[in-house]
Amino acid sequence: MVTISDIAKELNLSISTVSRAFTNPEMVKEVTRKQIIEKADEMGYQVNMIASQLRNKSSKLIALVSLQPRMSWFTDDLLNGAQEYVREEGYEIVTLNAHNAKVDSISICERMRFAGIIIAATELGRDVEVKRSKMLPTVYVNRMSEEGNNILTDDAAGISDLMDYLYSIGHRKIGYISGPENSLNSVIRLNTFKKKMQEYDLPVRDEWIERGEWMAEDAREAARNILSLPEYPTVLVAANDQMCIGVYQAIQEKGLVVGRDISVAGYDNTEFSQWMNPPLTTVSLPLYEMGQIAARTLLMKIEGKEEIKKEQIVRGELIIRESTRTV
Amino acid sequence: MVTISDIAKELNLSISTVSRAFTNPEMVKEVTRKQIIEKADEMGYQVNMIASQLRNKSSKLIALVSLQPRMSWFTDDLLNGAQEYVREEGYEIVTLNAHNAKVDSISICERMRFAGIIIAATELGRDVEVKRSKMLPTVYVNRMSEEGNNILTDDAAGISDLMDYLYSIGHRKIGYISGPENSLNSVIRLNTFKKKMQEYDLPVRDEWIERGEWMAEDAREAARNILSLPEYPTVLVAANDQMCIGVYQAIQEKGLVVGRDISVAGYDNTEFSQWMNPPLTTVSLPLYEMGQIAARTLLMKIEGKEEIKKEQIVRGELIIRESTRTV
């Protein structure tokens, strides 16, 4: 493997000059520099960041640690947002998957002396437990942590917007399929649903509230239960998009048509929601933006600049499609 | 930041003993070792892999470089397969996204002196150009490269299996919506389709062959064209699942029912294909397995063991669901 010393030897220069040609080019005479760069290219030289990091004690690599078995849509959009931001500042992001790891991912980040860590959890309060880093600046996305900085989505505002919209187009009989009890996102969404119902002076009917584990299958079962009642709602809200697939199935089984006979709305704006038939009304998770904010916050911590907010809450957007309609 | 020398000082030991306690524990007396480990914990010590790598010239980090703007399903399953394999061997994978990077990802891998690189391309022959690494062992997934080792999927076998199945359930009039011409996957799939038609002594009717850019919208248009013909096929095969969404839409627009009036089949077995209505018949891309093979191949290269096959072709599986039926 070629080193600056190899280049120096070839050119009869000192290693310091070669080093400077790369890190402080203006300190090296034009012609010498040209020579060095050329020779380096020819020899296939690449700076050894390992060595330079040991010397400088500073890394330009940020870890995005994903707590899910599959990285998928959640990490993906988050990454894009974060990436765009950090690249402007000369950093790069590498993604680690904490699921099933032999050595915990946080330790890997620490041992590699990465510049900082972004932790991404899909479910507030439910993902794998993860060691907190005492060594590296960390920000948490969709996870509450006492010590770090938390970037959260405004689930209450999201459901609130959705409910207002449904109310405004005439819905009064609203069914709800919640996520699991131990997910904070789920709890917030459900509570907001109930709160809004009270606000509208509408009864919260227990038989119209079901619960699932975020999965299509659970929701199909749940929707079947609700639809088999003597009276059922004019709209079914599910706590995430995935469950709406099951809701669509149950509705179809009953010979009804989504968006005509009964409305459906979800949450997350996952990619396939636009491809459903009919396309699903939902609330977006502002992942791209959360990624950017996470990145900005992390870089501020890394560079030890200003005081940073403990919590930043980002609002999603109501996306109206054909699965909901006026009654 | 605490170092072995800090621990050594606290304990009145030499740094070598402390170092050994971590890397060659059997060389250190039981009690001394216990002491060291305890003190290290107490002080929050984490080995500085940067320093130890500089010394050892060996890394345990493998880079998975994704060439797509979004990592999504493709990289995701690949990663899971590769991860499972390398973790057994004490390696860890970090994912880099090459899209829009300021510094090319391969250079980053080289500069960080990672152990090796897995390059993941979604489309044979179409993704971003990427520098080849002269420094690090590399394997390519779904990308042909002269120098590296290539892990490919058997598109010909996949389409072949699908066609045999369609033929066996009575289909003789088969339409095809191809992907773009400059994607090798697409070309192989299309050519296999034609070859099979000839094999069955069936005419390849040009008006029943359309082309799209892998997108649902293109395929909707394409399917509309085919369905507006005086005579149309009993089954539409699209070169990927994503396009089947558009095919479903076009069929529905015409008042027909997928799986009853006309059959549809795709390719890739992307996650949502099972959630389509009706669930889509398709051919799986064996990404998990390809990930494992890529990992195994790469580790063999890294450890310089046996001779390695230049190309490994992995066969996907025909997945029969309700979108196709006997005519």
Next chain:
DNA sequence: TTGAAAGCGCTAACAG
């Protein structure tokens, strides 16, 4: 504008 030399934290050969 260039060179000599120290040192980042760690490992391993060598000596005890």
Next chain:
DNA sequence: CTGTTAGCGCTTTCAA
């Protein structure tokens, strides 16, 4: 079983 020491490749004083 433990300590001393050289050196991995780089950056950065300091001196020329």
